[in-house]
Amino acid sequence: MKKLSFSGHETFACKIYWLKKGYDFVKSGKRFTDEDAVVELGVGKNMVTSIRFWLKAFGILDDEDQLSDLADFLLGEYGVDIYLEDPMSIWLLHYELIKQEKASIYSLAFNQFRREKTEFTKENLRRFIMRKTEEAQVTFSPKTVDSDLKVFLSNYISSNPNDIEEGYSNILQELNLITTFKQMDDQGHMADWYRFDLHEKQELPIEALLYVILDNEDYGVSISLSALANDQAGVGNVFLLTESVLSQKLYTIPTQYGVFTETAGNPVLQLKNDLDKWTILRNYYAVG
Secondary structure, three states, X not given: OOOOOOOOOOOOOOEOOHHHHHHHHHHOOOOOOOOOHHHHHOOOHHHHHHHHHHHHHOOOEOOOXXXXXXXXHHHOOOOOOOOOOOHHHHHHHHHHHHHHOXXXXXXXXXHHHHHHOOEEEXXXXXXXXXXXXXXXXXXXXXXXXXXXXXXXXXXXXXXXXXXXXXXXXXXXXXXXXXEEEEEEOXXXXXXXXXXXXXXXXXXXXXXXXXXXXXXXXXXXXXXXXXXXXXXXXXXXXXXXXXXXXXXXXXXXXXXXXXXXXXXXXXXXXXXXXXXXXXXXXXXXXOXX
């Protein structure tokens, strides 16, 4: 886990069009500190700061403000999905958000907290975050943490599900990874509850799993089901897949990429030796 961080977004969830807008801004040679950044981006000063934050949080920009290879692949002049219309692109960005750890709450929530509670209140998650800051011997104000919690939930859940436009304006809402419902809290009051969705996710492309697996430099060509389901930023945690659901999906892997088998009771994914993540993406998006 990198240094914990729960600020930088200026209280704004990431709008789905911000990443392309920010990408084009950086690609044109402009800087977020330029006096005319507000005019060029067409947003307020705080939103300029927020856009830059989200570009880094989603791995579009690196620490030196250089555009990433994935950013060019998706959003560049010949990008395969410049308006992020393909759900595959959103699944990839969700993974990058957890992997980058620029916004700590995403890694903490998907890698750790969801294993403690699959159903939770905002207060449950707040207490978990505060516990983690104490363990790391760092201090954040309750206001900062509460703001981060609100933005985290807003990225995944629409505040107005009956409004189709609003429902898909924040970048990760269409993934339906977190849902909300009403239920009594510990004090007997009706409260908003949230649930990590562990269903089988038939809409999740097998290529998204393969990209995440191949992006892990610690893996070889033979990876156990247990590792895939439980490793930090692995497919099980990132996509909320139990071992049972994950094994079902891995059995559908195209033979051109590998095979999922069980030998002596040990389920293992065996990948082709020359496979790489960019091959997976080019095949999925049907580009040369």
